[in-house]
Each structure stands twice: as structure tokens, then as C-alpha cells.
Amino acid sequence: xxxxxxxxxxxxxxxxxxxxxxxSTGPEADTNLCPHCGSVxxxxxxxxxxxxxxxxxxxxxxxxxxxxxxxxxYFDQAPSGGEAIFYDRDKQYAxxxxxxxxxxWLRNHRFGMVYQNPHLGLNFNISAGGxxxxxxxxxxxxxxxxxxxxxKTLLARTEVLLARIDDLPKHFxxxxxxxxxxxxxxxxQPPLLxxxxxxxxxxxSVQARILDLILxxxxxxxxxxxxxxxxLGVIRLLTGRAIVMKYGRVIEAGLTxxxxxxxxxxxxxxxxxxxx
Amino acid sequence: xxxxSRSNAYNFGFLDEYAKKEVRRAILxxxxxxxxxxxxxxxxxxxxxxxxxGGLQLTLSLIxxxxxxxxxxxxxxxxxxAVNLRRFIEMTCPGVSTTTKxxxxxxxxxxxxxxxxxxxxxxIIVLQVPYPDPLVVVEPSEDKRKTMHGEADYSRLLVKLxxxxxxxxxxxxxxxxxxxxxDHYVIDPSPIPRWDVPKLHASAALILFGAGxxxxxxxxxxxTKAEPLAFSDVPxxxxxxxxxxxxxxxxxxxxxxxxxLDEFVTDSGIKTYQCSDSDWCNEKMALARQTExxxx
Numbered sequence: 001x002x003x004x005x006x007x008x009x010x011x012x013x014x015x016x017x018x019x020x021x022x023x024s025t026g027p028e029a030d031t032n033l034c035p036h037c038g039s040v041x042x043x044x045x046x047x048x049x050x051x052x053x054x055x056x057x058x059x060x061x062x063x064x065x066x067x068x069x070x071x072x073x074y075f076d077q078a079p080s081g082g083e084a085i086f087y088d089r090d091k092q093y094a095x096x097x098x099x100x101x102x103x104x105w106l107r108n109h110r111f112g113m114v115y116q117n118p119h120l121g122l123n124f125n126i127s128a129g130g131x132x133x134x135x136x137x138x139x140x141x142x143x144x145x146x147x148x149x150x151x152k153t154l155l156a157r158t159e160v161l162l163a164r165i166d167d168l169p170k171h172f173x174x175x176x177x178x179x180x181x182x183x184x185x186x187x188x189q190p191p192l193l194x195x196x197x198x199x200x201x202x203x204x205s206v207q208a209r210i211l212d213l214i215l216x217x218x219x220x221x222x223x224x225x226x227x228x229x230x231x232l233g234v235i236r237l238l239t240g241r242a243i244v245m246k247y248g249r250v251i252e253a254g255l256t257x258x259x260x261x262x263x264x265x266x267x268x269x270x271x272x273x274x275x276x
Numbered sequence: 277x278x279x280x281s282r283s284n285a286y287n288f289g290f291l292d293e294y295a296k297k298e299v300r301r302a303i304l305x306x307x308x309x310x311x312x313x314x315x316x317x318x319x320x321x322x323x324x325x326x327x328x329x330g331g332l333q334l335t336l337s338l339i340x341x342x343x344x345x346x347x348x349x350x351x352x353x354x355x356x357x358a359v360n361l362r363r364f365i366e367m368t369c370p371g372v373s374t375t376t377k378x379x380x381x382x383x384x385x386x387x388x389x390x391x392x393x394x395x396x397x398x399x400i401i402v403l404q405v406p407y408p409d410p411l412v413v414v415e416p417s418e419d420k421r422k423t424m425h426g427e428a429d430y431s432r433l434l435v436k437l438x439x440x441x442x443x444x445x446x447x448x449x450x451x452x453x454x455x456x457x458x459d460h461y462v463i464d465p466s467p468i469p470r471w472d473v474p475k476l477h478a479s480a481a482l483i484l485f486g487a488g489x490x491x492x493x494x495x496x497x498x499x500t501k502a503e504p505l506a507f508s509d510v511p512x513x514x515x516x517x518x519x520x521x522x523x524x525x526x527x528x529x530x531x532x533x534x535x536x537l538d539e540f541v542t543d544s545g546i547k548t549y550q551c552s553d554s555d556w557c558n559e560k561m562a563l564a565r566q567t568e569x570x571x572x
Binding site: 100101104123126127129130133134137138142143144145146147166 | 423427429431432434435438439441442443507508509510
């Protein structure tokens with residue numbers, strides 16, 4: 001199997017930081033707020049690998065740093081330390097040592113992101129088709145006809161009615177907005193997709209259809225995905241491997257089945273028990 | 277030039293020499309980085325910002341006693357704004373001569389038009405700009421706009437064009453058409469009509485843009501590439517001035533069929549069309565009189 005992403009020792013600290021930050025935060029200290037300098041240790045020493053066509057789950061309670069992981073990898077914010085290597089065909093990129101233009105290039109051409117809140121992923125003042133066009137234009141496709149065709153194909157694929165291609169996303173239902181967001185993320189056929197709580201806040205039938213869609217896409221395009229969620233059902237359905245986070249640390253990592261059937265860490269045991 | 281003119285007690289060109297020097301330095305930088313908006317300290321001028329103070333500061337910094345100046349507003353030398361600016365420059369720059377003839381001038385200050393007659397390498401045209409940044413319609417934060425310019429990230433501007441084609445089957449921007457200069461920076465070429473945008477490309481004359489209120493100067497140097505933004509299958513096009521039968525309308529005065537036309541309604545309620553560039557129109561009429569053998 002080809003490795004897509006290798007993350008080693010990634011960390012993100014909000015605030016001034018002090019030498020005692022690391023030892024006085026984490027699951028043992030039961031906080032992510034450093035009592036000495038008041039900094040928030042959002043994530044510390046996060047490492048994992050991701051292979052082609054694989055879906056990796058990142059689970060944990062709110063505030064555990066799981067969104068920070070994908071936001072750092074998608075360049076929404078710069079991490080304080082660590083490294084991540086993205087393997088793209090025969091090239092490899094050390095993500096955090098690239099300059100802003102290179103990061104933007106990767107973001108536009110090789111990565112896709114679906115946010116929990118469609119306001120972050122979509123521009124609500126331009127049409128659904130325009131949103132997809134934006135991403136295609138970012139990746140230097142300059143032919144109106146081709147852009148239009150591609151937008152239609154993507155929206156059809158994500159089951160958005162084609163009659164609504166020129167409507168504004170703010171007139172769409174939550175599930176449809178999420179599907180437009182997925183279509184936009186897939187526009188450039190990225191080998192790596194980040195999904196941040198994509199089904200949270202949607203009703204169960206819509207959730208099921210979106211999860212189906214994600215699985216189909218993974219089968220069809222062999223897209224590698226990092227799925228962030230606090231919903232164990234989503235983890236069980238989508239992911240092959242998972243990491244469990246608490247107070248910014250990875251406390252457990254392994255095969256999803258193993259983690260859910262035989263959790264080792266006390267927190268994971270509580271998490272799994274509470275869901276069943 | 278340093279001597280204070282005895283007649284009106286103002287320095288030649290109204291601005292003090294330090295102010296002119298700063299503007300000139302900004303102009304040099306603008307020429308060195310085609311299309312880049314160079315910030316400068318726009319001075320208070322004895323007229324409201326938005327009435328051409330940016331262009332005026334460029335003109336006053338560039339003009340010397342041997343220059344021949346032409347000032348146009350909407351293509352005409354006789355509209356209020358043009359007359360006022362010309363008088364102001366005549367008053368504060370003693371010895372400078374002014375003209376209405378495009379062929380004779382060395383420096384042109386203009387609003388809304390580039391003259392129809394091709395400019396020469398001996399000429400400089402200064403355009404007054406109300407909104408220098410084409411990205412302002414898609415991004416309110418100037419900080420973010422600067423990054424977008426730096427990375428040549430104009431996809432959101434192109435999305436605007438996409439939405440236009442979706443709604444109207446064509447790009448409907450009539451003036452201030454976003455134009456990419458030298459394959460990088462996209463500029464707002466001031467409120468010139470689409471008709472004038474191709475004149476920016478590989479122009480023989482230096483084209484300068486001054487925004488007084490927004491405090492920016494930028495330039496399209498001579499023989500520089502200027503490409504209006506468009507899609508590969510929906511190319512940029514200029515106004516075609518065809519009537520219902522598909523014939524090209526002609527100027528009611530000079531009969532010219534290859535100039536930018538202004539439409540207006542006569543006293544009897546009929547729409548007529550005339551050249552927007554009054555000097556071009558006069559020139560054509562003089563030429564017609566000559567060929568008819570009458571004295572011009």
C-alpha cells in the first residue's frame with residue numbers, strides 16, 4: 001500500500017507557552033490549559049500514517065484537539081511544531097516547510113475539505129455551481145463549458161438536483177449544503193480529503209445518505225480520508241483505523257474494530273460504554 | 277522649477293518639490309512592477325477627493341514648462357471637470373501650454389476614456405481612478421487582498437465572470453474591466469469602457485493610474501502585455517454598436533464607424549449617436565472638408 005500522509009509529533013499551542021506546558025497538561029493532568037502560563041495546548045505529539053484509499057477516524061470529546069489536527073493539515077492554521085509529509089505520486093511535500101503559495105497550490109489542487117459548518121466551506125453569496133467553479137478556477141481550468149459540465153457531473157454525483165445548480169446555497173437545506181460542500185471538495189479529484197464533523201447536526205436519514213455517499217466516493221476514487229467526529233456510529237461505519245484523542249494527546253490508536261470492541265484506555269472504555 | 281512663481285505665489289505645479297519627488301518615486305516603482313498598486317501619501321488638493329485628485333497629483337509631478345497638456349473627461353475637452361482641471365494646471369504651472377488635440381500633446385490627463393488616435397512613445401496618459409483594487413468586490417479586507425495580489429489568486433474574480441455568464445449568457449461588465457498586466461497583477465483600469473481596454477495592451481505610450489482617495493499609483497508601462505480576464509471559450513469582446521438590422525452605427529456628426537459612440541436623445545426625442553472622443557470627431561470632420569476641397 002502506498003503511504004499518502006505521514007504526521008509526526010504535530011503540536012499546536014495557543015498562547016505564549018512555557019517549559020512546563022507539556023508536563024502540566026494532557027489526560028493525566030485532566031486539562032489542556034497550562035496552569036503556569038495560561039496557554040492552551042490544543043494538540044501535542046500527534047503522529048499517524050494514512051495510506052491510499054484508507055479512511056482514518058479521529059475521535060474524541062469536544063475540545064480534544066481533533067479539529068485542530070485537520071485544520072493544521074489543511075493549512076487553515078499553522079502548527080507550533082512537528083512535521084507532516086504528503087506523498088503525491090512520485091513527489092513528496094513536507095507540508096509545514098512550504099511557503100504560502102505552495103501551500104495554497106496543494107490546498108487547491110490536491111486536498112479537499114468538508115467542514116461541519118457549510119458557511120466555512122461555501123461562499124453563500126454565489127451559486128452552488130459558482131462555488132464548484134471557484135475551486136476549478138483555482139486549479140487553473142479556464143474553459144467555461146468544461147467548468148459547467150464538471151460542476152453538473154459533481155452535483156449529479158452528490159445527488160443535488162441539477163435544476164438548482166444556479167441557486168444560492170443559503171436557500172438549500174442543511175443536507176444539501178453539505179452535499180454541495182462535498183461536490184466542491186471533490187472538484188479537483190483530490191487524493192486526500194479531510195472531513196470535519198460532516199454529519200453533525202443533520203437528521204438521521206440525511207446522515208445515512210451522506211455517509212453512503214462518502215463510502216461510495218472512497219470505493220470509486222480511492223480517495224484517502226481523515227474523518228473527524230465524536231460520533232462512534234460514523235467511526236464504525238466509515239473508518240478502518242482510528243485514533244482517540246483527549247486533551248490534545250492521542251491516547252489510543254489502532255484498528256477501529258479493536259478500539260470499539262476492546263478499548264484499552266480508561267477514557268475510551270467510558271466513551272464506548274456510554275455509546276452502547 | 278524651484279523658484280516660486282511671482283504671479284501666484286504657488287510653487288510651480290502647486291505641490292512642493294518634496295511631494296512631487298515622492299509621487300515620482302512611486303511612479304518609478306509602479307513602472308518597475310507593472311500593475312502593482314504602489315501606496316503613496318496622497319496630498320490634500322484644492323478640490324474634493326474623487327474629483328480626480330490622484331490623476332492631478334501625477335500630472336503636476338510630471339509636468340514641466342515644455343509640456344503640452346490635454347485634459348479630457350468622458351472623451352470631451354469641454355466638460356466641466358476637464359475645463360476646471362485644465363484651468364487649475366494653467367494657473368499653477370506658468371509657461372505650460374495646453375491643447376485639445378491628441379496629436380499635439382505630450383501629457384494627457386483623462387477620465388473614462390483613452391483617445392481614439394493611437395498614442396505615441398512621446399506621450400504619457402494619466403488616468404484618474406476612483407477604485408484601484410479590482411478585488412474589492414470579492415474581498416473586503418485590504419490585508420487579504422494584498423496576499424491575493426501577491427499570489428496572483430484571482431479565482432474569486434473569475435467566479436464573478438462565471439456567475440455573469442450563468443445569468444446573462446455573457447460577461448456584463450461595462451467599464452472597469454479587470455485586466456491582467458504582464459501575466460501577474462490584475463488591475464482595475466479605471467472607468468474606461470471595454471472599448472478602450474485593448475488599447476492598454478502593448479501601448480506605445482506610458483499609461484499611469486492615480487487614485488487620490490485610495491492613495492495608490494499603478495502603471496502599464498509601454499509595450500507591456502495587458503489581457504482582460506475571460507474564459508478560453510467565452511472570449512473578451514468590446515462594444516459593437518450595432519443597430520437592430522445588425523449594421524454598425526455611425527457618428528451623427530462625422531460619420532465615423534470605428535469609434536466609441538455616446539448615445540443621447542435629441543430635443544425631438546430621437547436617439548442619436550456621436551463620437552465620444554470630441555477631438556477625434558473634429559479631426560474626422562476637418563479631413564472630410566479637406567477632401568471635399570473646402571478650406572478647413
